[in-house]
Amino acid sequence: MLVSASKNAETVAEASTLLRHSAGHDGSVKTRINRQARKFGWGYRRTRAIWHKEARRVDVHELDALRTEARKAAERLYRLANAMETTDPAFFESDIAAARAQADRLRGNRQP
Numbered sequence: 545m546l547v548s549a550s551k552n553a554e555t556v557a558e559a560s561t562l563l564r565h566s567a568g569h570d571g572s573v574k575t576r577i578n579r580q581a582r583k584f585g586w587g588y589r590r591t592r593a594i595w596h597k598e599a600r601r602v603d604v605h606e607l608d609a610l611r612t613e614a615r616k617a618a619e620r621l622y623r624l625a626n627a628m629e630t631t632d633p634a635f636f637e638s639d640i641a642a643a644r645a646q647a648d649r650l651r652g653n654r655q656p
């Protein structure tokens with residue numbers, strides 16, 4: 545089955561975004577790419593190609609793994625937000641909003 549170039553570019557862009565979101569912000573880019581390669585069981589060069597949107601394609605199993613990881617991270621963020629809300633909603637108000645906003649972004653909800 546042939547996939548249009550624009551659809552393939554969208555898939556590579558989505559994979560890159562999901563990979564970057566799940567990598568966190570600690571360490572250099574090289575360190576984060578290495579960590580993601582180990583996490584997903586991919587080679588460093590393959591992971592780097594997806595990270596930098598240089599991959600020619602993204603396989604279904606790779607995109608599924610990234611989406612599953614994003615879904616798990618979103619669930620953890622929702623649980624964290626709920627725990628903070630139960631503990632002290634006034635104190636954690638901005639943290640709760642930030643956690644829920646990040647979880648919504650991970651799930652693909654673009655609502656403000």
